[in-house]
Amino acid sequence: MPTETRAGLVDSFGRRHNNLRVSVTDRCNLRCVYCMPENVAFLPRAEVLTFEEIERVVRVATTLGIDKVRLTGGEPLLRRDLPRLVELLAVVPGLSDIGLTTNGILLAREARRLRDAGLARINISLDTMDRGKFQQITRRDDFDRVIEGILAAKEAGFHPIKINAVAIRGFTEDDVVLLARFALEHGLEMRFIEYMPLDAGRLWEREKVLFAAEMIELLETGIAPLKPTADQDPRAPALDYEYTDGSGRVGFIASVSRPFCMSCNRIRITAEGKLRNCLFSLEETDLRALLRTGGSDDQIAQAVRDSVAAKWEGHEINTARFIQPERMMHSIGG
């Protein structure tokens, strides 16, 4: 296997890719309205990559310059024995960071084991501080278990813990300040996410997007003035701010109003082994076929390079050309 220079995975726009998001399952124990319908057919177990197959793809990807992995779903904690995968990945040479995005429902049970296995960072999804609204959004009554999960993650020593909240106009405006207060109270970091057109029902409308600028205004009125942080990572999706009173930080993922595609460093692999070079990709590369038909590490590496080389400039949400991918958010992994 030829050794790649660390700058290896560079696309035609000069963007270097070092971040791989791995969906370990398309299953979820919630049914968020902006993600999937109530009734959904999940992948048969045999079609989902094994931990060993994921480890192999990650190991090959690190030789190309990937050094960060984020485990996602569906809900990744529904994958039995996920800490074992973390252990497998924690010893992959060249991998400096393993993160997880979870809805928190099973976290009270798993937080300690994940931490001990080598998980470094955790993002927990919570869009509201209101139980009834939580049920409206997720179609499940698990608000308390998410809060328990957040506190268990704190107890297990994760820091900083980021809370991902999708903000929808006319629905969760009031939660922006309430969530931010909860986060400040518990030493957590909010990540407010602009609503994106990846929902199953194709209900997304621009009018429903609560823009980052508006959320900043709500927080400055409701909590304290904000200023951009000095340590903004130019390739991270979030715009980082801090309260001028020193009480904490908050980030905004402004995919619609302030797209960050020109600094994108992320590629994704779905639970059944399809490589996506963009969240909104309309095309995919089948790595599972290579994995299960005797493909070599070189062939897998070449498939990854080819996918990155073919990556477009970015999503076209703000243009008339925009085409929503067939795939729903739960089977991409965000």
Ligand code: SF4
């Ligand atoms: S939309 Fe695609 S190109 Fe843009 S930041 Fe997201 S993954 Fe990257």
